[in-house]
Amino acid sequence: MHGLMMNTQLSIASILQHAEKVHRKSEIVSxxxxxxxxxxxxxxxxxxxxxxxxxxxxxxxxxQDRVATLAWNTHRHYELYYAxxxxxxxxHTVNPRLFPEQIVYILNHAEDEVLFLDLQFVxxxxxxxxxxxxxxxxxxxxxxERMPESKLDLLCYETLLQEASAHYDWPAxxxxxxxxxxxxxxxxxxxxxxxxSQRSTVLHALASLSGEALSMGNRSVVLPVVPMFHVNAWGxxxxxxxxxxxxxxxxxGMDGASLYELIDSEQVTQMLGVPTVWLGLLQYCEKERCTMxxxxxxxxxxxxxxxxxxxxxxEKHNAFVVHAWGMTELSPMGTxxxxxxxxxxxxxxxxxxxxxxxxxxxxxxxxxxxxxxxNSLPQDGxxxxxxxxxxxxxxxSYYKLEDQSDWQDGWFDTGDVATIDEQGYMNIVDRAKDVIxxxxxxxxxxxxxxxxxxxxxxxxxxxxxxxxxxxxERPLLLVVLEPGASLTREEMLEYLADKVVKWWxxxxxxxxxxxxxxxxxxxxxxxxxxxxxGQYSGEA
Ligand code: AMP
Numbered sequence: 001m002h003g004l005m006m007n008t009q010l011s012i013a014s015i016l017q018h019a020e021k022v023h024r025k026s027e028i029v030s031x032x033x034x035x036x037x038x039x040x041x042x043x044x045x046x047x048x049x050x051x052x053x054x055x056x057x058x059x060x061x062x063x064q065d066r067v068a069t070l071a072w073n074t075h076r077h078y079e080l081y082y083a084x085x086x087x088x089x090x091x092h093t094v095n096p097r098l099f100p101e102q103i104v105y106i107l108n109h110a111e112d113e114v115l116f117l118d119l120q121f122v123x124x125x126x127x128x129x130x131x132x133x134x135x136x137x138x139x140x141x142x143x144x145e146r147m148p149e150s151k152l153d154l155l156c157y158e159t160l161l162q163e164a165s166a167h168y169d170w171p172a173x174x175x176x177x178x179x180x181x182x183x184x185x186x187x188x189x190x191x192x193x194x195x196x197s198q199r200s201t202v203l204h205a206l207a208s209l210s211g212e213a214l215s216m217g218n219r220s221v222v223l224p225v226v227p228m229f230h231v232n233a234w235g236x237x238x239x240x241x242x243x244x245x246x247x248x249x250x251x252x253g254m255d256g257a258s259l260y261e262l263i264d265s266e267q268v269t270q271m272l273g274v275p276t277v278w279l280g281l282l283q284y285c286e287k288e289r290c291t292m293x294x295x296x297x298x299x300x301x302x303x304x305x306x307x308x309x310x311x312x313x314x315e316k317h318n319a320f321v322v323h324a325w326g327m328t329e330l331s332p333m334g335t336x337x338x339x340x341x342x343x344x345x346x347x348x349x350x351x352x353x354x355x356x357x358x359x360x361x362x363x364x365x366x367x368x369x370x371x372x373x374x375n376s377l378p379q380d381g382x383x384x385x386x387x388x389x390x391x392x393x394x395x396x397s398y399y400k401l402e403d404q405s406d407w408q409d410g411w412f413d414t415g416d417v418a419t420i421d422e423q424g425y426m427n428i429v430d431r432a433k434d435v436i437x438x439x440x441x442x443x444x445x446x447x448x449x450x451x452x453x454x455x456x457x458x459x460x461x462x463x464x465x466x467x468x469x470x471x472x473e474r475p476l477l478l479v480v481l482e483p484g485a486s487l488t489r490e491e492m493l494e495y496l497a498d499k500v501v502k503w504w505x506x507x508x509x510x511x512x513x514x515x516x517x518x519x520x521x522x523x524x525x526x527x528x529x530x531x532x533x534g535q536y537s538g539e540a
Pocket of ligand 1: 184185231300301302303304305323324325326327328329332358414415416428430431520
């Protein structure tokens with residue numbers, strides 16, 4: 001017997017419709033790429049999103065067509081999140097930090113016919129326009145009076161919007177229809193497309209709101225520093241809208257000074273982003289001797305949050321760090337290390353120890369760890385193996401790719417190596433390909449990095465395994481120093497000596513000016529391994 005409940009389809013448009021009715025006056029504040037702040041309400045945003053939906057129809061966009069964006073976190077990008085997916089087309093957010101040839105690849109692979117872009121990316125598209133045969137329209141998201149000279153046939157978003165009617169009936173959509181498309185920036189091979197559905201997006205947003213996850217509500221002032229071109233800004237534009245939170249969109253201003261100014265002027269209560277961004281912000285606050293007084297919670301994910309950063313936010317800014325783990329294939333949220341009764345019972349030192357873990361799966365996500373033969377390993381906090389996930393917002397395959405090698409028995413293999421303890425706390429040991437295999441044992445590069453970064457003189461560091469004639473691989477530590485700081489190899493090793501087991505100590509410490517990063521801000525370890533592969537074999 002079926003339950004006798006309405007079979008209401010979950011839809012992205014319904015989130016904005018709800019905000020328009022219930023959170024009419026909650027604000028969205030956005031830093032425009034052409035300069036200046038823009039401020040309006042969810043009611044205004046809903047009206048402009050309907051106009052944008054009419055604009056899409058005028059440009060010939062039909063259901064399930066792919067519509068690309070190359071844009072920062074702005075109100076216009078936000079409007080397209082709803083206009084494109086709400087009208088039944090598929091929003092394809094493109095990461096402008098990818099190499100131009102990767103951008104060509106994914107725009108062609110997705111067969112995007114319309115591209116919306118910010119002013120800054122005009123030269124990028126001018127350079128590759130002739131390699132994009134499917135693309136019909138390029139729409140620039142800028143005020144009409146700021147339209148630049150360009151060899152592109154550019155349309156102006158604001159002009160088109162003005163001409164569009166604000167009357168639009170969001171179509172009833174099957175909740176399983178594709179809604180957004182995001183390519184993962186793998187470190188090898190072509191980027192792979194992850195295709196989210198209306199349903200997965202709504203479920204992910206609902207799960208994100210809870211106290212076990214991001215604790216987002218109508219009184220929150222939320223600053224997603226994670227870009228809207230990276231896994232839909234971790235779903236925040238949907239979750240914040242459902243909650244009616246004030247949404248603060250930082251535009252292109254991801255540097256410490258710009259972020260601090262916005263945090264202070266808008267009284268941000270929670271913000272989300274990757275460690276590199278927070279490093280810049282904390283350094284800025286340190287230098288300028290300023291404190292973030294309004295921030296209650298900082299969500300850190302994308303790479304491991306080092307303890308020094310967790311302490312920095314807590315002790316200097318009274319801001320609690322919520323460490324989270326996820327990935328593009330998980331929409332992205334998998335685990336969140338939020339405050340709970342257990343954590344509250346710990347003293348501060350124990351709490352920090354717990355906070356460096358990536359947290360527990362939020363309801364909806366199941367995790368397990370397996371050995372190389374695919375056997376489940378115990379949840380005892382010690383055994384570590386390949387981390388696998390399943391749930392309603394986990395990808396079941398890649399867009400237009402037959403290869404199913406990342407899936408086994410209905411589980412998605414994340415490519416991460418982790419432990420899980422009795423309480424469900426998951427701790428990332430490493431990416432499977434970054435873990436250092438020394439004399440048959442494994443060394444976690446992340447653990448050593450997290451300790452090394454705690455030294456005051458260290459601004460950033462990376463630990464990679466390089467071939468070693470006796471031990472197979474041995475760790476090499478690369479350090480970028482804080483401006484003006486000095487540190488020797490011996491001092492660094494001495495600092496680490498009582499904090500890691502002896503055989504985890506890097507054999508060598510090298511000081512470098514900068515470290516390479518992927519387009520999403522992660523350390524590009526493959527490049528470092530290639531560069532330093534001769535270090536221990538005498539070929540360096
Ligand atoms: P992406 O799909 O680009 O978001 O990358 C996902 C990958 O980032 C994961 O598989 C992890 O390797 C890494 N990652 C994400 N969050 C964390 C975290 N909190 N700690 C360590 N690694 C993380």
